[in-house]
Amino acid sequence: MTDMTRPTRPDLSCDEVRELAASFVLGALDADEADAVRAHLASCADPHVEMAELGSVLGVLAESLPVVEPPAALKGRILAAAAADLETRGAGSSAAVDRAPVASTAPIAPEAEPSAAPTPFPTADEPQQRAAGRPGISAWTMRIAAVLAIALLGGWGLLLQNQLESAQRYEQNVAAVLDVAGQPGSLTAVLTPDGGDGPAGLAAIASDGTVSIAMSDLPATSGNQVYEAWVIGSDGVPKPLGGFQVGETGIAYFEGEGLPTEEGIVLALTLEPGPGATAPTSTPVSLGTAVAAG
Numbered sequence: 001m002t003d004m005t006r007p008t009r010p011d012l013s014c015d016e017v018r019e020l021a022a023s024f025v026l027g028a029l030d031a032d033e034a035d036a037v038r039a040h041l042a043s044c045a046d047p048h049v050e051m052a053e054l055g056s057v058l059g060v061l062a063e064s065l066p067v068v069e070p071p072a073a074l075k076g077r078i079l080a081a082a083a084a085d086l087e088t089r090g091a092g093s094s095a096a097v098d099r100a101p102v103a104s105t106a107p108i109a110p111e112a113e114p115s116a117a118p119t120p121f122p123t124a125d126e127p128q129q130r131a132a133g134r135p136g137i138s139a140w141t142m143r144i145a146a147v148l149a150i151a152l153l154g155g156w157g158l159l160l161q162n163q164l165e166s167a168q169r170y171e172q173n174v175a176a177v178l179d180v181a182g183q184p185g186s187l188t189a190v191l192t193p194d195g196g197d198g199p200a201g202l203a204a205i206a207s208d209g210t211v212s213i214a215m216s217d218l219p220a221t222s223g224n225q226v227y228e229a230w231v232i233g234s235d236g237v238p239k240p241l242g243g244f245q246v247g248e249t250g251i252a253y254f255e256g257e258g259l260p261t262e263e264g265i266v267l268a269l270t271l272e273p274g275p276g277a278t279a280p281t282s283t284p285v286s287l288g289t290a291v292a293a294g
Contacts, residue, residue: 012040014048021050166249173214173253180204180212189267189288191215199250199286203267205259211241213254213267215286221245224274227252227285231259232266243275265290 012020017040023029024037041048181188185207192200201215213229221227226243233239241256259265268287270280 012036014040014044014046017041017044017048018050021048025051166251169249170214170216170251173251174202176253177202177204177212177214180206180210183207185261187261187263187265187290187292189290191267191269191286191288193286194284199269201252201286203288203290205261205265205290207261208257209259209261210255210257211259211267213252213256213269215246215252215254215269216250218246218250218252218269218285219271220248220250221271226272226275227269228272228275228277228280229254229256230268230270230280230284232268233260234262234264238268238280240277243272243277263291 017024017037020029020033020037024034029037041051180186181204183206187205189203189205190200191203191213192198199215199218201213203211203213205211211229211231215227218227226245228243229241230238231241239258241259242254244252244254246252266287266289268280268284270277270282270284272281
């Protein structure tokens with residue numbers, strides 16, 4: 001027996017089913033629309049490969065995206081952006097309708113060719129139940145929000161993964177420096193910018209004059225640029241220890257040798273236009289004084 005409490009809708013065309021495909025796969029259609037899509041798929045000669053293609057994407061997303069807790073303000077930002085987009089699209093559509101000529105109400109001759117392009121707006125003779133079956137602005141907002149959330153959470157998950165990997169690498173670098181600092185006769189130095197925020201790190205000088213430096217928050221180098229490490233002894237003359245380049249993470253680990261093993265020596269980093277500098281060409285981006293470990 002037909003359920004008279006639910007409005008029926010006319011058969012859907014192939015173009016209409018393709019338009020609803022993404023929402024159907026996401027489970028965002030109301031019951032009547034979903035039933036109409038299923039009915040069309042069951043009887044249509046067209047295989048509608050878009051359904052399989054869209055459905056396969058969901059499985060990949062489910063397996064590849066990490067499960068993360070989004071910030072509390074994310075839902076509000078998504079809904080606000082979706083509502084603004086709908087309002088803009090609605091304004092443009094209204095203007096297009098105002099400029100469109102009034103459709104003729106004369107009956108169409110049987111031999112007339114159908115229009116190749118689907119009509120973007122309901123026609124005057126379309127059944128009222130179709131308009132009633134369409135979701136309101138709130139429903140469309142939630143559908144757009146769902147798609148945006150998938151994209152945003154995917155990008156956010158990748159960002160979190162990159163940040164985690166960078167933090168783990170810096171932690172490993174610091175652990176290597178602390179191993180040197182734990183050796184008898186070693187010196188340590190905390191490297192910080194001179195009078196402000198910026199690149200910071202930790203260094204340890206072993207009793208044999210080798211040094212290990214772990215740095216973070218270094219601006220990425222470009223071209224031939226290098227960060228040169230220097231040691232300044234009691235004579236006050238900077239001695240180059242070697243250079244290294246830095247990627248977008250700002251994380252770096254450096255090892256050098258030939259350092260004096262006396263307290264009070266200064267370790268410094270400068271950004272140089274190329275490798276092989278014999279004297280600093282700029283002020284240090286970070287520096288620190290070595291003291292006895294412990």
